[in-house]
Amino acid sequence: MSDQPFEERILEGLDNEQRAVATTLAGPLCVLAGAGTGKTRAITHRIAYGVHTGVYKPQQVLAVTFTARAAAEMRTRLRDLGAGGVQARTFHAAALRQLQYFWPSAVGGPLPALVDHKAQLIAEAARRLRLSTDRAAIRDVAAEIEWAKVSMLMPDSYVAAAAGRAEPAGMDLTTVARIFSAYEDLKIDRNLIDFEDVLLTTVGILQEDEKVAATVRSQYRHFVVDEYQDVSPLQQRLLDLWLGDRRELCVVGDASQTIYSFTGATSRHLLNFTSRYEGAQVVRLVRDYRSTPQVVRLANTLLAARSSEVDRRAGATSWSAPLELVAQRPAGPEPVFTECTDDEAEAAEVARRIGELLASGVPASEIAILFRTNGQSEAYEQALASAGIGYQLRGGERFFARREVRDALLQLRAAARAEGEDDVPQQVRDVLSSLGYTSTAPQTSGAVREKWESLAALVGLADELSRTRESFSLRMFVAELEERAAAQHAPTVQGVTLASLHSAKGLEWDAVFLVGLSEGLMPISFADTQEAIDEERRLLYVGITRARAHLALSWSISRSPGGRATRKPSRFLDALRPAGTGGRPFRQPTARKARKAAAPAVCRVCGKALGTGSERKMGRCGDCPATYREETFEALRGWRLEEARDKDVPAFVVFTDATLIAIAEAKPQTLEELGELAGVGSAKLERYGEAVIDIISRND
Incomplete structure (x- = not known):
């Protein structure tokens, strides 16, 4: 045991910048932290250092993050650092707790459901x-x-x-x-409230009741906000009310990882932090401990390419200078770029490469396939199943809702009441053996293998916690499982992860396959402004930076076997892929094509000027008679609904009702005729054109 005081041991292993974060205990502090730079480590050590030096009282610190899983992980780290009394919650969880406490006195009666x-x-x-x-x-x-x-x-x-x-x-x-x-x-x-009302109502009470506001501010004196680039205006308003006129705030974020603008998130608060808080200290974390130099170089190039591309065009929108990551890991393999003939061939190629990684010793739990929309997962599920490779679908059935996990928790809870002297991992193995756990994995696939993987994940968690927790008992393990179940903080399950790029945020794997990187999917077809395309670039950046060592990027040139090779590689790949990996570089549409695709300005029926966007898309006034067949329009609506469900996107993203009406009335017979209609851009023409023409021909 070291003779150093515990607070000094907390700082061991931190680099200079992380140490600066950990020892800067007075706010305001802004931590600009790139992907893989150890931001969670830095801020949890900061909180723990503040607690152990006596600067912070644990009960007066509130650490806020954006997912229950991230909050649970932060609580686990703080507990391991001896700062278990600190509150780590999501904005909603913290607000709901305050609302439940203050509602009877501030409003009266029971809190609405x-x-x-x-x-x-x-x-x-x-x-x-x-x-x-x-x-x-x-x-x-x-x-x-x-x-x-x-x-x-x-x-x-x-x-x-x-x-x-x-x-x-x-x-x-x-x-x-x-x-x-x-x-x-x-x-x-x-008498109901929704998720957003929790924040709105808490804001209302804190604004109107000074006594309640004073009570909250006396309870919490120091605030830490993780993923600050994702705060919404409402969350920022709540944070302001928690703080009052104080400046004891530490925020952590990276504008280059802003990928939730569609939910109201904005990086504006992060970028303007030093303007709002005069004299605020800023620490930049740029040492990337996660990824190899090859992966880091690709990520840096992707962001740097945006600045040079937009600078060459007039009307460029604002783009904050990205953090340039500096790799700290040894060199690894070069990223692999692959062009495939169709989606099925791409999935088969990815499954083949995953098989090679598994044979080389990379665990299945350390491999992920990431895609833009959830509808893309089916092809990869089928390819992995055909290859006999287990997988888990992130966003599918929750781990703690699985039958075998519920049964395991019941058995472990009963065993904890009569706890013996054996070590915890062995007790867990003994209990779970009655449910089918064995030390070696079954050679079968399907339900038997999935059940074993769930139980093995619990055993693995017991092994991990027994190494890091002092005086660890079976009762403590059961309590940990119950806490994780409440936060949906699942342990690691053996199996390749299938996930959307959005749901992969905050995670990392040894090997990452970024698939479907073609125009219309990356960037997505409805990203039709510079701001939206910038967000798609950041989304791909998040995907790249999930990889520790192995990174593969792939796309296909047609949707189905034997289909027309009309797809193009994503424009984002132009600056990344080496020569000879297929496809032509992306080119912006010419001004002539943009004018040609513009909606007509007058009604084709009565000749009057068209005033609304919907009318311009239809090409006629809203009160002029429709000329389409109802059967054709309903067939198009039914097809659109299936496409939206398949890709897990809103229906209007495929085509709006106005565009469907225009298609039904125009009855285009060729892709060229379809492309003339307003609302049908080149990306949508490529993605949906053949299906739409087929519907028209069958219902004409």
Whole structure:
């Protein structure tokens, strides 16, 4: 045991910049932390150092992050550092706890019930207004209402603030505002609140009740906010009320990892932090301990390429200078770029390469396939299953909801009540053996293998915790499992991970396969502004920086075997891939093509000027008679719904109702004719053109 005081041992192993974060205990402090630079390590050691030096009282520190899993991981790290009394929560969890405590005195009566899902209420609100909606439209409107509320907009202020946004489900903004208002009325009638109301109501109470605000500020005196680039205006307002006029705030973030703008998140607060807090200290973490120099170089190149590309074009939008990462790991293999003939061939090639990695000793749990939309996962599930490779779908069935995990927790809980003297890992093995756990994996696949992998994950967690926790007992292990179950903080399961790029944020693997990197998928087809394309670039950056050593990037030139080779590699690959890896560089559409695709300015029926976006897409006034066959339009709507579900995107992202009407009325017979219609850009023409022409031909 070292003779050093514990607080000094906390600083051991930190680099100079991390140590600067850990020892700067007074705010305001802004930590600009690149991917893989040890930001969680730096801020947890900062909190622990503050606690052990007596500067912080554990109960007066609130660490806020954005997912329950990240909060649970932070609590685990703080507990291991002897700072278990510190609160680490999401914004919503912290606000809900305060709301539950203060509601009886500030408002009176019991706290309203919390709505888990908005869909049913939104559907009822639409029916009250005699509006026809399908599941996809309800999902789109729910997402829009959530955006409005975290942007602190109400139905009467929504329309003006949302001008220029895409129309959810093809509805005009006034219609969305009417549904929004009816939805709010329903909640009031039934004494319900939703997820966003938790924050809004807490903000309202803190603003209006000085006594409550003073109580909260006396409870929490030091604040740490992780992933600060993802805060919404509503979350920032809550943070301001928690702080009052104090400056004891440490924020951590990276503007280059802002990938949730569609939910209302903005990096503006991070970028303007030093302007708002005069004299704030800034520490930059750029030493990348996660990835090899080859992976880091690719990530840096992707961001650097954006600046040079946009600087050459007029009208460039703002782009904050990215952090340039400096690799700390030894050299590894070069990233691999692969062009495939179709999606099926791409999935088969990825499965083949994964088989090689497994044979070389890379664990399945250290391999991930990342894609832009959830609808892309099916091909890879089938390819891995055909190759006999186990996998887990992130976002699928939750680990702690699995039957064998629930049974295991019951058995472990019973065993903990009669705990013996054996070491915890062995006790866990003994208990789980009655449920089918063995020391070696079964040679079969399917349900038997999946059950074994779940139980093996629990054994692995017991091994890990027994190494890091002093006086670790079976009761402590059961308590840990119950806490993790509440936070959905699952242990590592053996199996290749399939995940969307968004859900991969905050995770890392030894080997990462970035798939489907073609125009229309990366960037996604509805990214039609520079801001949206910038976000897609950041999303790919997040994907690249998930890899520790092995990185593979692939795309296909047609959707299905034997299909037309009309796809092009993602424009983002132009600066990354070596010569000879297929495909031509991306070129921006010419001004001539952009004018050609512009919507007509006058109604083709009556000749009057068209005033709304929907009218310009249809090419006629809204009150002029429609000329399409109802069967054709419904066939197009049905196809669009299936596409939206397959790709896990809002229906209007595929085509708006106005564009579908224009297609049904124009009845295009060729891709060229379809491309002439407003709302059908080159990316959508490539992605959906053949399917649309086929529908028209079958319903004409």
